[in-house]
Amino acid sequence: MSLAQDETWFDDDAGRLVRPYTVSNGRTKPSFHLDLLSIVAATGQIRQAQLSLDHAQALGLCHHPVSVVEVSAHLRLPVTVTKVLLSDLVDCGALTAHSPDPAADPTNRNLLEALLDGLQRRL
Amino acid sequence: MAYSDGSEPFPTAIKLVIAGGFGVGKTTFVGSVSEIGPLSTEEILTSASIGADDLDGLGDKSTTTVAMDFGRITLEPRLVLYLFGAPGQERFWFMWDELSAGALGAVVMADTRRLEDSFSAVDYFERHDIGFVVAVNEFDGSYRYEPDEVRGALDLKPHIPVVLCDARQRRSATGVLVGLVQYLLSTIQSHP
Ligand SMILES: Nc1nc2c(ncn2[C@@H]2O[C@H](COP(=O)(O)OP(=O)(O)OP(=O)(O)O)[C@@H](O)[C@H]2O)c(=O)[nH]1
């Protein structure tokens, strides 16, 4: 499947994206909520060549499931900017995103025990 | 090129935060226990974070960013622990809500030369009901406090553990995390 090159969706990217340090001129909000630990992964539906440089670079880091915060560190872009890029990529079908497991809460005894075991093995 | 076709499992990501004042050893701690990095990224202080009025003095293009470090430990193939290190002072609280959302617990690092730097992190986690331990990072040549002296100085509730650590040592830092998780387990045991 391919996204037609002439589709306008990404064409006006350059001026539309939030650049670091010029936040007030761009978008500061992703189109949906992404957590620092949301996991994103490429769908393989959109090729990097079809995207703006920034989007292509972001997509290139997501061949395997990876957390939003790791993508941000590798892109050397602030988290807020990274989230905008990633939400664009989800919106156009290039990525899927999974929110953190809601079972990962501090009253989940099984989870805490698994965490304790895992840490103790590293002592 | 490998693409996720849905068959590659999404791991459960869990989060602990490491808070403390400048130079207390947060990056060192995260780096000692992490299997990567530590990596670093930053968050932008937007007008939405602090209220538009507060940005007025900064001019059009100025923004404030705050660095956070993080590391990762793969505990099981599908269970990945992330550790976030970030400054605890009150002026950075705009990013603490995001950092601590969904966090299982926290470590407040304290430097005995500047214990007062840890007050605001203690205050934050108490207010947000996030379980934490205090790790006293002993620097060479600093006065050796007893854990109870630190407890008194920080006005900690009696049930909050205070442990000594050397953030440079993987075993020591991992031991702090073990202590934190044991403490978190004890709190759910006492309030079932
Ligand atoms: N003696 C001793 N030195 C430490 C310990 N932990 C960190 N250090 C040293 O203290 C200095 C500061 O440590 P960092 O890990 O950079 O501290 P930080 O909290 O990340 O500092 P900022 O990000 O600047 O706030 C480094 O030179 C470390 O080597 C410790 O447990 N004992």
Ligand SMILES: [Mg+2]
């Ligand atoms: Mg640091």
